[in-house]
Amino acid sequence: MARTARAAQPPQVFAAYRYCEAVTAHQARNFAYGIRLLPPDRRQAMSALYAFSRRVDDIGDGTLDPAVKKDRLEETRRLLGLVKDGKLPEDATDPVAVALADAARRFPIPLNGLDELIDGVLMDVTGRTYETWEELREYCRCVAGAIGRLSLGVFGTAPSTPGAEHAPHYADTLGLALQLTNILRDVREDAAEGRTYLPREDLEAFGCATAPLDQAPPPGADFAGLVRFEVRRARGLFAEGLRLLPLLDRRSAACVSAMAGIYHRLLTRIARDPHAVLRGRVSLPAREKAYVAVRGLAGLDTRRAARADHTGPGKAR
Known part of the structure; x- marks a missing residue:
């Protein structure tokens, strides 16, 4: 069943999930141990959430100037807005956005939570x-x-x-x-x-x-x-x-x-x-x-x- 479900995915979506799963496997120290226990479709969705969250965290933890970090975070928020509004272009090439959009179609994920994550990382950038x-x-x-x-x-x-x-x-x-x-x-x-x-x-x-x-x-x-x-x-x-x-x-x-x-x-x-x-x-x-x-x-x-x-x-x- 899992192989059939994955085979039915468009190549772009399948490749996007593979990218997110690779990010999760290489960068999630503790998170990955838990999601391995999930069925494939949920594991894919969780890897998409992790990959997006990792991107936001990496911007906040990076060495860029705070003003540049804020701009990057707002760019990421605009990308999230396209996903939330169902307006991500069909030919989108950002694997994290493609996977997240597919996961949001399959599961009732409250994507406003990712806006909250961006807000929290902005607190880090401003040195609160x-x-x-x-x-x-x-x-x-x-x-x-x-x-x-x-x-x-x-x-x-x-x-x-x-x-x-x-x-x-x-x-x-x-x-x-x-x-x-x-x-x-x-x-x-x-x-x-x-x-x-x-x-x-x-x-x-x-x-x-x-x-x-x-x-x-x-x-x-x-x-x-x-x-x-x-x-x-x-x-x-x-x-x-x-x-x-x-x-x-x-x-x-x-x-x-x-x-x-x-x-x-x-x-x-x-x-x-x-x-x-x-x-x-x-x-x-x-x-x-x-x-x-x-x-x-x-x-x-x-x-x-x-x-x-x-x-x-x-x-x-």
Whole structure:
């Protein structure tokens, strides 16, 4: 069935998906482990979403002048507008746009979420900092919560499933959990590039606001306490976001479980040794990621993690 479906695709569309799948395989460190568990049509759609998102992120993370970055991001937004309006030319040669347009025809993907992603990356380009968790949450919702909602458009839920109306909220919240984990993992790397994502109110509370986070914490600072505080917040988000799993079919739930499981294990490593994030990027070996992906088929890691991490309303602030 999968081969027949792919063979029926126009050559331009087939080649576009192959390009997006190659981008995903080579650049997605954790994402690729999850989407391998999806059926081919959903895997193609997710690779198109990833490739577009990667393009946006690469513009934001590149070495271009900020003014040029803004222009490039707005060009990308205009291309997205053509896809959203169904006006992408039939002879379009941009493989990411071609694949995304086809995916949007086959699945109810809320493409406005990609506009939100562009908005979030523009925050990076302008060098925005965050005073409070609520301000950081806004950023996380743009760059990660939106991806959760976009992915849900590919996964889908049965309208008759009890609680299905809450699925977008859970997908959004899980995206926040993943992004906050990324922020903790990349504290040193981001600080070296002049970016600080952790809320200033938290940095001040733990005495860490007077020195860049790529340097040794100032005397008297409780850096470990800061990290563990943010870990608790992320775990609260995971506990709520993973309520999405029972609303998905088995393959989609396995995909989400695998991706969330990898990040959850990463969070656990950071909690055990908070200062590790100052020494370099904390990561999982490839074989452990593969192991988590296999366990994702049964939802073992994430369901157990959700039970262990549930801290009740308000604990994650």
